[in-house]
Amino acid sequence: MSPRPKSLHFVLAAGGTGGHMVPAHALGLELIARGHRVALVTDERGAKIPNLFDGVQTHVLPAGRIAGGPIGWAKAGRAIWEGRDMARRLYDTFRPAAVIGFGGYPAMPAMLAAFADKVPTAVHEQNAVLGRVNRFIAGQVDRIFTAYPEIAKLRPRHEGKVRLVGNPVRDVVLSLRDQPFPALTEDGVFRVLVTGGSQGATVLSEVVPDGLGLLPVNFRRRMQVTQQCRPEGIEAVRARYAALEIPADLATYLPDLPDRLGWAHLVIARAGASTIAELTVAGRPAILVPLPTAMDDHQTANVRELVAAGGARSIPQSRFTPVELAKQMQKLALEPGALVNAAARAKSCGRPDATRAMAEALEEMVGLRAVRPEEQAA
Structure with a gap:
C-alpha cells in the first residue's frame, strides 16, 4: 500500500450561525496552514457571514429543519436527502480524507453523505449540551470533539469517542491572550462592551442603559460603552445613553x-x-445573560464552568433588571482588585490550543501522524 500523502482534503460542514461557522473557520485556516485543502459545506445563511472562509471552495446545499409537523418533516427530509446526494457528487471529485460537522441542520447532508461513502467523520460540539444533529449522528461518527469537560445529552456508550479540545477561536482573538488586562486607574476610563451575539439581543438594549444609569454619578462619567444593538432599537438606545450622559458607541x-x-x-x-470561548481565551470578566429559548437551555450550561471559576457572573433573563445589573456591576467594578482577579479566573478556563489540538487529532484519525507518547499519557 502506498504511503498516505502529506496534503489531504477535508470537508467542513457548518452553517446557519456564527456559533457554528467561526470555529469551523478557525479549524479551516489551521488545516490550510498545514498544507491541506479545505472545502466548506453550508447553507445560504452561513455563506453570507462576512470575513469567513474567504477564498475557500464553498458549496451551499439544501438542508431542511425538522419542524412544522408531518408536512414540515417530509419537506425537510426531501431537502436533506437532496443535499446528501449533492454532497456525494462533491466527494467523487474532492475526495475528502475526513468530513467534520460543526452541528446545525446544514451539516446533516454532508455527514450522511460521508457515512454512505465510508469517509472518516468527526463532529465538534461547541456547547455544553450535545446538539440535536450531533446527538443524532453520534453513534456513526469516529470522533466527537468537545469544548467543555462535561457534556449533557451525551450517551455513555459514546464517551470513548470524545476528545476535549475546547472551542477554536480566530487568531486575532488568540493574540489577546498575551496582552495584559487593560490598566484601570481610579479616575481612568472604564470601558464596557455589550454584545448579544450575531443577531444582537433586545433585552440588553432594554436593561443595560438603565442599569448603568443607576451607578454612582462619578463612576458613570468615567464609562465608555460600546454596544451592539438590533437595528429597530438602536436609536432608542442612543437617546437613552445621551439622556444619562454616558458616552456610547x-x-x-x-x-x-x-x-x-x-x-x-x-x-x-x-x-x-x-x-464564552473568546472571553476565556482573552481573559475578560463578564456578566452573562443566557438566552432562555436556546435549544435545551444550552447557554445556561455554557456558563457553569466559567461562573464556578469566578470569571463571570450569570443572571437569568427572568431576573435581569436594571437594579440587578447595577448591583453586579458594583461588585465587580468597584471592589478593589475584583476585575483583575475575575479576568485571571476567566483566563484559567481558556483552551487556547483548541484549533491546533483538533487539527492534530484529525490528522491522527486519518493516519497522517502517529500519536506522540505524551499525548497517549494525557
Whole structure:
C-alpha cells in the first residue's frame, strides 16, 4: 500500500450561525496552514457571514429543519436527502480524507453523505449540551470533539469517542491572550462592551442603559460603552445613553469585535459558545445573560464552568433588571482588585490550543501522524 500523502482534503460542514461557522473557520485556516485543502459545506445563511472562509471552495446545499409537523418533516427530509446526494457528487471529485460537522441542520447532508461513502467523520460540539444533529449522528461518527469537560445529552456508550479540545477561536482573538488586562486607574476610563451575539439581543438594549444609569454619578462619567444593538432599537438606545450622559458607541454589527474585546474592562453578553470561548481565551470578566429559548437551555450550561471559576457572573433573563445589573456591576467594578482577579479566573478556563489540538487529532484519525507518547499519557 502506498504511503498516505502529506496534503489531504477535508470537508467542513457548518452553517446557519456564527456559533457554528467561526470555529469551523478557525479549524479551516489551521488545516490550510498545514498544507491541506479545505472545502466548506453550508447553507445560504452561513455563506453570507462576512470575513469567513474567504477564498475557500464553498458549496451551499439544501438542508431542511425538522419542524412544522408531518408536512414540515417530509419537506425537510426531501431537502436533506437532496443535499446528501449533492454532497456525494462533491466527494467523487474532492475526495475528502475526513468530513467534520460543526452541528446545525446544514451539516446533516454532508455527514450522511460521508457515512454512505465510508469517509472518516468527526463532529465538534461547541456547547455544553450535545446538539440535536450531533446527538443524532453520534453513534456513526469516529470522533466527537468537545469544548467543555462535561457534556449533557451525551450517551455513555459514546464517551470513548470524545476528545476535549475546547472551542477554536480566530487568531486575532488568540493574540489577546498575551496582552495584559487593560490598566484601570481610579479616575481612568472604564470601558464596557455589550454584545448579544450575531443577531444582537433586545433585552440588553432594554436593561443595560438603565442599569448603568443607576451607578454612582462619578463612576458613570468615567464609562465608555460600546454596544451592539438590533437595528429597530438602536436609536432608542442612543437617546437613552445621551439622556444619562454616558458616552456610547452603538452599532448593529461590530466587525472589529476582537479589538473591542481587547480593551474592554467588562463584557455584558449572551452566553453563546463562541462568546464564552473568546472571553476565556482573552481573559475578560463578564456578566452573562443566557438566552432562555436556546435549544435545551444550552447557554445556561455554557456558563457553569466559567461562573464556578469566578470569571463571570450569570443572571437569568427572568431576573435581569436594571437594579440587578447595577448591583453586579458594583461588585465587580468597584471592589478593589475584583476585575483583575475575575479576568485571571476567566483566563484559567481558556483552551487556547483548541484549533491546533483538533487539527492534530484529525490528522491522527486519518493516519497522517502517529500519536506522540505524551499525548497517549494525557
